[in-house]
Amino acid sequence: MDQDVTKACTPVDLAAEAERRGISYFLISYTDLSGAQRAKLVPASAIRGMQERGAGFAGFAAAFQLSPADPDLVAVPDPATLVQLPWKPEVGWLASDLKMHGGLIAQGPRNTLRRMIARAAKMGLTVKTGVECEFFLLTPDGQAIGDPHDNAPKSCYDASALMRRYDVITEICDAMLHLGWEPYQNDHEDANGQFEMNWMFDEALVTADRHVFFKFMARAIAEKHGLRATFMPKPFMDLTGSGCHAHISLWKGDTNICQADTDPLGLSAEGYHFVGGLIENARALCAFLNPVVNSYKRINAPRTVSGATWSPNAVTYAGDNRTHMIRVPGKGRFEMRLPDGAANPYLLQASLLAAGLNGLERRLDPGKPLDINMYTEGHTVRDARTLPLNLLDAVRALDASTAMRGLLGDGLVDPYIHLKMAEWNAYCGHLSEWERQATLDC
Ligand code: ADP
Ligand code: MG
Ligand code: MG
Ligand code: MG
Ligand code: MG
Secondary structure (H helix, E strand, C coil): CCCCCCCCCCCCCHHHHHHHHCCCEEEEEEECCCCCEEEEEEEHHHHHHHHHHCEEECHHHHCCCCCCCCCCEEEEECHHHCEEECCEEEEEEEEEEEEECCEECCCCHHHHHHHHHHHHHHCCCEEEEEECEEEEEECCCCCCECCCCCCCCCCCCCHHHHHCCHHHHHHHHHHHHHHCCCEEEEEECCCCCEEEEEECCEEHHHHHHHHHHHHHHHHHHHHHCCCEEECCCCCCCCCCCCECCEEEEEEECCEECCECCCCCCCECHHHHHHHHHHHHCHHHHHHHHCCCHHHHHCCCCCCCCCCCCCCCCEECEECCCCCCCEEEEECCEEEECCCECCCCHHHHHHHHHHHHHHHHHCCCCCCCCCCCCHHHHHHHCCCCEECCCCHHHHHHHHHHCHHHHHHHCHHHHHHHHHHHHHHHHHHHCCCCHHHHHHHCCC
16 A cells, blocks of 8 residues: 555564564554554564464454454554563564455554555655643542642642652653653643653654554553543643644655745745645544544633633634644744644544645645734634534534545544544433533523
């Protein structure tokens, strides 16, 4: 299928790698449509056959809109993704590509990202991305912030609260250093109990694989320390939610084609067209970037105790201004601030790429950047389009988007919509305390 986008240093023979590195087990894993990671633990003695043929999974059990009568899904590990678990080095983690009947399945999230990368490659483009993972460290039952002293109204960059979590944060950061991800900063974020850890951007597939692994690692290491790491978009109504901003640039060889030094924002025509695609397709994009019922308590949200939500409330873009959906923080790249911690790491990147490439192909104009504070002056913008108010709104926008369907393929979009509608219906089947209170005396 698609061109090989993996890196050159692929350890081809996993059995030999196991021998050399002292790996006893491989965790052959894949990410399903909902973003969950599924896996089989395979002894090193059996890896040779699994590397060739893949590990079998019943697709119906794994939420791919397949039936129990369908043949097995086969997860074929990508050896370029091999990571020894830093907290359990005898286990080798592998991301894999999902196949059925010998071909890649259309609804595989990693397969979908590969398709979008191949599409960009056909246009001569390499896409480089970075993600900013925000998360909370909670008590193991998930009910409260793990550190009871972390309760200042303005807790962003709180040095003491950060240092009280030194052991967890540095264990995760040391692991990233060891893996060569080039982490460069860790901080306490805007909400009590919330942290962010940053590593260097890379090609989109590498970043997506790392993103999946980061979430897995943060949860595992937090658990070791008696805490629960959550990427839930809005675990507490009065506190800032967890975003997952995505930074993007497009390259031809060593040249960043989004960059133009003469432009006020430092963006080239291509850069603006890509932004135009993100703007035009924003509402449909939300189905992937804000994929759960809870996501809509983070965007369009009222002010938090810190004074700002830091999340978007309309389809707008600006220069270095964090109140807009898209921010251009510096020359030659843009930051999409919509995505949240629940986004499927592969579909996050695949959907942004689809929308952006659509903008490039159609040479879309994003309009003028808006240099205002959207939180205080947003109401003055007459023609700004609103974001979906809930998951149903977003899923309907995706369903109706011929552009996104055309690029991502019905084979991905239909099962995804089916899954999200089931989620919405499950939510609607839930009688809330608010409803009772607001309606008992009607
Ligand atoms: P901020 O909090 O200011 O939005 P961070 O430093 O937390 O920014 O995260 C910025 C992310 O953007 C990092 O992952 C970084 O590697 C990535 N990044 C920087 N330059 C580029 C670029 N040219 N293309 C894609 N990603 C980039
Ligand atoms: Mg069985
Ligand atoms: Mg950041
Ligand atoms: Mg942040
Ligand atoms: Mg950011």
